[in-house]
Amino acid sequence: MNTLSKRLLKTTSNTLISLVVVAVLWLFSLWALDVTPYIGKNPIDVFNFLFNSETAAENRTLIFSALNQTMLDASIGFGFGMLFATLVSVLFTLSKGIEQALMPIAMLLRSVPLIAMAPIIILIFGRAELTVAVMGAIVVLFPALVNIVFGLRSVTPAMYDLAKVYGANKLTILRTVAFPSSLPSFFAAVKISVPGAITGALLVEWLATGSGIGYGIVSAVGRAKANEVWAYVVVITLVSILLYNIVALIEESVLARFGFAASNS
């Protein structure tokens, strides 16, 4: 309990530090780049837009329903991406042949910019949830895959031999030795994938579905609705920072439980 509250305290202070840094960068950029106040809004403008203007309630509905949509899209992408990454990593660990056959495809998905593939993906999968899942998964898959494979391979020869001596087969070794020892890499993958999934969701909303924050920002920029643009950016940034720190908190607790030294994140 004591350690948990310590960790909570650390996470909260980390989150606060991130927020302060972002706010300082925000104000500094507005000042240094001499942005006109019609385009460059400051934190107070955004606060007023959301909580302290005649249309504040409408504005909140607009911004938060878009945020909900984006979170939904991001979770779909995250879920599919992590699921595939984990499954494929297990296959890769079990068989070198499969890895050699499939890795180039994963590389290809990674190296062709998603924005270039988008029209084809939209033509094949339409403009609904399926495309959200596919595009989100593509963003999440590769970095997660590389990390998880690395983690599963991090079993030391000594541990491998020990398990073998006790009569374990490949699957048992994977379950009892490789999975636990891959946990730090797995969490590293999750930490990369959370912001990745949000980026993927924004992209798919902009290019395909026309809903959520990804489209809202493009649309509002195009119509010079500066306050709305900044409000979108603020909420999505806050949520990203928050989610990242929550994952970090879970990571520390789980790793501590499994006896890993807490990673410095």
Add this chain to the structure above:
Amino acid sequence: MSSKSKGLRGRISTLTAALALSALALTGCAPAEEAADYGELNIQLSWIKNSEFSGAYFAVENGYYTEAGFSKVNLIAGPAATEAEVLSGNALVGIANPISTAPVILNEDAPLKIIGTTYQKNPFTILSLKEGANIATIDDLIGKRIGVQAGPNETLFDALLKANGIDASKVTKVPVQYDPAPLVNREVDGFLAYVTNESFVVEDQGYEVTNLLFADNGLPFVTESFVVTQESIDTKREALKAFLKATIRGWKDAIADPDGGADLALNTYGKDLNLNADKEYYQSKTQNEILVQTEETAANGLFTISDEMIALNLATLKSAGYTITADQLFDMSLLAEVYEENPDLKG
């Protein structure tokens, strides 16, 4: 953006200006006749570089902007956030229309003004395929998926629905870019377009098309209008007038030579866009005949907006839910001065 600007950009641009001045002094290549030097001119176009802007191409090619005192002209292709580009100072002039500009003035307190217009009528349409959704009347829109380009065109589409009393939730807006391909491959039922542009392109591909014209459905308004900030009007009045003068000269050339205007789009400005040649020649000719030139411009010169036309635009805006006065949206005094100082431009 004030003259006492302390920002980095202010500092950098002062430095650049100083360097440019000293370079001019060193090489001694200051303009021979006119002393006016307005620096670089950035124009934010409303669309890709096709025949729509043939007047501007002529003005660049024939050196009218240089003669008017601009050192360099950058035509920035759209579709873009025109009003935001103008507000941020990235472009001195943006090409937009009253329907997209008025909400920015009203909702964001943005000091923007329209100082002239290229098209006296607007060619906006909801384009559909005859054998597809065949959207011929405004009620046909209900339940359809319409491709609308993000940004100012969304405001136009919202205005079309509002002016005709259609609940926005009954029509699905789908994000598209400038290419009407999503209409042809049936991703959308309708596509926001120009009747002089995409409508012709799709027809040229062998499809029968149906057009639902904005002008016939409660939204007659001018377009391809020049949007600037009030600050520019106050502090760069001469530069704006120089822009208007040079652009009028360019459009007079474009009217005299519509094929030449299309050629400039095809071979120079929009060279890498793979433009449809038939369409460019058609658009260049048609826009000159029915959109750029009217009785009004014959009498009072290109780009003018008559008081009746202003009233019509304000009424259109009102039906779309935007109540704005003429003084808030238009400032025609610069153009009037240009014609006063250059009466020969009218003919």
